[in-house]
Amino acid sequence: MNGLSEKCISSRYALWILIFLGFSLSACKDLLPEPAAASCAEKELLEKAQTYLKPVSVAERANEGSGLWKVRLGERLFKDVLLSQNETQSCNTCHPLDAYGVDGKRFSEGAFGQKGVRNTPTVYNAVFNLAQFWDGRAADLEEQALFPIFNEREMAMRDSAVLLERLEQREIYRDLFAKAFPDAEQPLSMGNLARALAAFEETLLTPSRFDRYLLGDEQALSEKEKKGLAYFLDLGCSPCHSGTGIGGSMYQPFGVVGYYWDYTGSEMRDEGRYTFTGDPSERYWFKVPSLRNVAKTAPYFHDGSVPDLAKAVQAMASAQLNRPLADEELDALLAFLKSLTGELPE
Numbered sequence: 001m002n003g004l005s006e007k008c009i010s011s012r013y014a015l016w017i018l019i020f021l022g023f024s025l026s027a028c029k030d031l032l033p034e035p036a037a038a039s040c041a042e043k044e045l046l047e048k049a050q051t052y053l054k055p056v057s058v059a060e061r062a063n064e065g066s067g068l069w070k071v072r073l074g075e076r077l078f079k080d081v082l083l084s085q086n087e088t089q090s091c092n093t094c095h096p097l098d099a100y101g102v103d104g105k106r107f108s109e110g111a112f113g114q115k116g117v118r119n120t121p122t123v124y125n126a127v128f129n130l131a132q133f134w135d136g137r138a139a140d141l142e143e144q145a146l147f148p149i150f151n152e153r154e155m156a157m158r159d160s161a162v163l164l165e166r167l168e169q170r171e172i173y174r175d176l177f178a179k180a181f182p183d184a185e186q187p188l189s190m191g192n193l194a195r196a197l198a199a200f201e202e203t204l205l206t207p208s209r210f211d212r213y214l215l216g217d218e219q220a221l222s223e224k225e226k227k228g229l230a231y232f233l234d235l236g237c238s239p240c241h242s243g244t245g246i247g248g249s250m251y252q253p254f255g256v257v258g259y260y261w262d263y264t265g266s267e268m269r270d271e272g273r274y275t276f277t278g279d280p281s282e283r284y285w286f287k288v289p290s291l292r293n294v295a296k297t298a299p300y301f302h303d304g305s306v307p308d309l310a311k312a313v314q315a316m317a318s319a320q321l322n323r324p325l326a327d328e329e330l331d332a333l334l335a336f337l338k339s340l341t342g343e344l345p346e
Contacts, residue, residue, distance in 0.1 A: 042218055042226075045226060045229065045230055045233075046213070046214075046216070046218060048233055049213070049214060049229060049233065050214055052233065052238040052239070052242045052243075053210075053214060053238065053242060053243070053244075053246055054214070054243055054244040055207070055211040055214040055215050055244070056125070056205050056206070056207040056208075056211050056244060056292075056342070057205075057244075066179065066180055066181065066182055067199065069176060069179040069180040070180040070181075070195065070196050070199035070200075071196075071199050071200050071203055072176065072180075073173075073176040073177065073179075073180045073196040073199075073200075074196035074197045074198070074199045074200025074201070075200045076172075076173075076176065077091075077193060077196060077197055077200075078090065078091045078092055078097075078197060078200055078201075079091070079092045081093075082163070082166050082167065083149050083155055083157065083163065084111040084149075084155035084156060084157065085111055085112075085155065085156040085157050085158060086111050086112065086156070088111050089110070089111045089154075089155055091123075091148065091197070093108075094108040094120045094148075094154070095120065095122070095123040097123075097204070097344070098344070099296075100122055100124060100206075100293045100296040100297055100344070101122035101123040101124040101204070101293075101297070102120055102121070102122050102296075102297045103120060104298065104299075105120070105299075105304070106119060106299050106303075106304035106305070107119065107120075107304060108120045108154075110151070110152070110153045110154045110155065110156055111154070111155055111156045112152075112156055114152065114153040115153065116153050116154065117153070117270075118133075118134050118270070118302050118303065118304075119134075119299060119300075119301065119302055119303060119304035121133075121134070121289065121297075122290070122293060122297050123201055123204055124204045124205070124206050124292070124293060124342075124344075125204065125205060125206060125244075125245055125248075125290055125292045125293075126141060126201060126204070126248075126290075127141060127201065127202045127204075127205075128243065128244045128245035128248055128249070128290065129245060129248035129249070129287065129290070130248065130249050130250065130287070131287065132144035133147070133287070134272070134286050134287055134302045135272060135273045135275060135276040135277075135286065135287070136251065136273065136276070136287050137276045140198070141197070141198035141201050141202065142194045142195055142197075142198040143194070144198075145193070145194040145197040145198055145201075146190065146193075146194050149163070160190050163190075164188060164189070164190065167188060167193075168188055173188065174188065177192060177196075180192070180196055181195075203345065204345065205342075205345065206292060206293055206341075206342025206343060206344060206345070207342050207343060208292070208339065208340050208341055208342035208343070209221065209339050210339045210340050211342075213339075221336075221339055222335070222339075224331075224332055224335045225332075225335045225336045225338075225339045226336075227332040227335075227336075228332035228333045228334070228335045228336025228337070228339075229336045231329050231332055231333050231336075232333060232336055235317070235321060235323060235329075236321055236323075237316075237321075240252055240288045240320075241288060241290075241291050245290040245292060246290055246291040246292055246340060247288045247289050247290040247291050247292075248287065248288060248289065248290040249288070250287075250288055251273060251282070251285045251286065251287055251288065252285065252286070252288050252320070253284050253285050254272070254284060254285070254286050254301075254302075254319065254320070255284075255318075255319025255320055256319065256320050256321075256322070257318065257319055257320070257321075257322045258319060259284065260284065260301070260315075260319060261305075262319070263314075263315040263318050263319040264301060264303075264305045264306050264315050265305065266301075266303050266305035268303045268305070270284075270302055270303055271283050271284060272284050272285045272286045272302070273285040273286065286302050291337060291340055292340050292342060293340065293341050293342055294309065294337050294340060295309060295337055295338045295340070295341050296341055300312040301315075309334060309337065310330060310334060313325070313330060313333055313334065313337070314330065
């Protein structure tokens, strides 16, 4: 055990003894030497953060054998316009990898100019979501991969046979599918296409300074960012925005207090998961979005109705927590959220 931990434990014992004798917690802390009290407070903040939030693992994924070829194939498919009916759009069109996986539009435009009905979520760190899409209609990345290809508002492919024939005509794809799926009787198939796209998207991770903090580097965050983290935890944001994705692990109603349009000014009345499940109890429920890279992924919410992060945070505090924020709280929360901006993979 290091010296700091021993001091914190000793100080805690002293605090509990004083409390037992009738002193208040604040009075007890006042009796501690200021550096020791500050160190213990820092340690307690880190431990509390580690209870709700988990760091991104930077371990190599699928880095050998056919796994590597799946990733290479998936990356090529992700960026290839052959996957759209009129050969004008790739996955990267709406999820540009050099722009944190979003196109910055309220609603993305498909191959034939039609707009989507929900805001395009980032593809980065999507592997940590409990399901894909705002309503969770795809169980995982592999199932999600084929939805945009055949959606008439997106890539608008009308026939899987046409797509497979396009790929079959190109030697590079015949070679890559064979290397990625060496044991398959028919390597070039829609199922394997989905598996390759998912394998690539699983590598799209963006570790940030906040991950270094969670791993024990208390100097990775500034004092203002730590204050914002403390507000984030104490106000009640972390029960929903939790786990490795700092969100994406559950569904919640939007909003808990009133309706989301009361706080966002949206003209839409999207009924959320109800449109997928038909369950009236899930009307206006959505998957909680990840907050990783949130400062880079405007506009916000399922309907892209809020272009400004500060307004989005205020809307969430009011609609979900019934707790409008003071200027100091908002400023610190924004500083913390910006610390979640990660490093894009090469």
